[in-house]
Amino acid sequence: MAQAATTSTPPTSPVVPGMACQHGRAACADCKVRLLSVCAALNEQELAEIESLSQSCCFAPRSALFSQEQPADAVFNVTEGMVRLYKLLPDGRRQIVGFALPGDFLGLALLDRYGVSAEAVTETRACRFPRKTFAEYVDEKPHLLRRLHEFAGHELSLAQDQMVLLGRRSAEERIAAFLVGLRERLARIGQSSVTLSLPMSRQDIADFLGLTIETVSRTFTKLAKDKVLLVVPDGARIMNPERLEAIARG
Amino acid sequence: MAQAATTSTPPTSPVVPGMACQHGRAACADCKVRLLSVCAALNEQELAEIESLSQSCCFAPRSALFSQEQPADAVFNVTEGMVRLYKLLPDGRRQIVGFALPGDFLGLALLDRYGVSAEAVTETRACRFPRKTFAEYVDEKPHLLRRLHEFAGHELSLAQDQMVLLGRRSAEERIAAFLVGLRERLARIGQSSVTLSLPMSRQDIADFLGLTIETVSRTFTKLAKDKVLLVVPDGARIMNPERLEAIARG
């Protein structure tokens, strides 16, 4: 299973090896996702301040950022990669409640314990803030809190859309909505591409959409047979976006 | 279908008839749900201020507080009754994303348009704030924003639990989790009772749990046959809470 990320803190460097952090840290001023993230609320001065509160962390695929029910000692700003957020039932059934992309913030609720588990899907980089430090900083920066609240509102809206998907849509509609939604999110962060990259496994997709791996696979095959997509390794090329969107909207 | 609530504003009185508001307004200082609601973040002074910004509204069963996609000109603090929040698919399929109870806040996201529709289930009373006015007030009261954010975090957590329910649980588990969850919420607002009151229709329960009315009915019957519940008009008496909770947790 996923190893725990040993976030040992080298006292002098803001770069934390996490699982295996090869690259040095980019300065916040140069951050590619800055304007997409909560940090867009901050001016130069504040950016420097918050930079000093954070560590840049790398996470290898399948490594955990944090686990459900653990004391929430840190919050994260994802800058690169992809993270799956999930909950487990006692018998092992898993529901993925979201995939976090660059610009997404983990730990919005600022609660004492994590409500979900988070695992890197791909090699992931994130800025890590000790929760208490971060919460204190937020307390003196209302515009940052405002920004966090906007993010929470957006998350809530996505969650409600996902409830509609899980409660009322067919397998084909779920897959279509998933692909359309992911494409939109990737486009918003400047990663639009003819071929949609799907780094997560079929099992991940199934656990996100409330399906089984077999149904996901069959549905991809059907959409490919209908010339809506072309299934490629670790991705899909959307051949007929209008048709896919029509299926997605129900 | 649900009539639109004509929120005609009598210029002198803070009591808005809404659909049919028979009773006068209770002062915020006497508000029964004050400590449960976002208002708990406010001191006496602020309570008076916010009281002057709001109108007390009544909504008859089946009347709309607001509708999805409409411009969000108001936010609400529910003080009495029950509200269903739902989304519709183009073909009429409905997913209820939550039931709001006294103390709940509607319009957390403070966005330009409502993301869901809201309809009174029972006779409902709510404090109505013009969104712009409310947003301006929040901007100068960071501790109120903080409180709103806590509420948003809590909502998000509930939404994630609901995703697990919709994505991974059986019909019986859904019903059990619904009953246990509702009982807990009612207990938290001081409405605990041996017999759980279920003012919403079977169709509402079905649309909340991603089931059909027939499956809801059959599952209630099964739980009754198993002596876990006793089904009564507009409610259920929980005969075996331990068993129900065991089913609910999966």
Added chain:
DNA sequence: CGCGCCATTGACTCTGGTCAACGCTAGTGG
């Protein structure tokens, strides 16, 4: 080369959906 993992496909099952009948209750009007 062969092992293991993941995805795909097929055959069959089953949970929950669909369709239809029926009953109960509340409201209405003769």
Added chain:
DNA sequence: CCACTAGCGTTGACCAGAGTCAATGGCGCG
């Protein structure tokens, strides 16, 4: 006062979409 109706909930019979179980294929890696 009671027949009639409308709406909601329950129940039964049947159906279908997705799940389960199992076999196979493809690919990367030791």
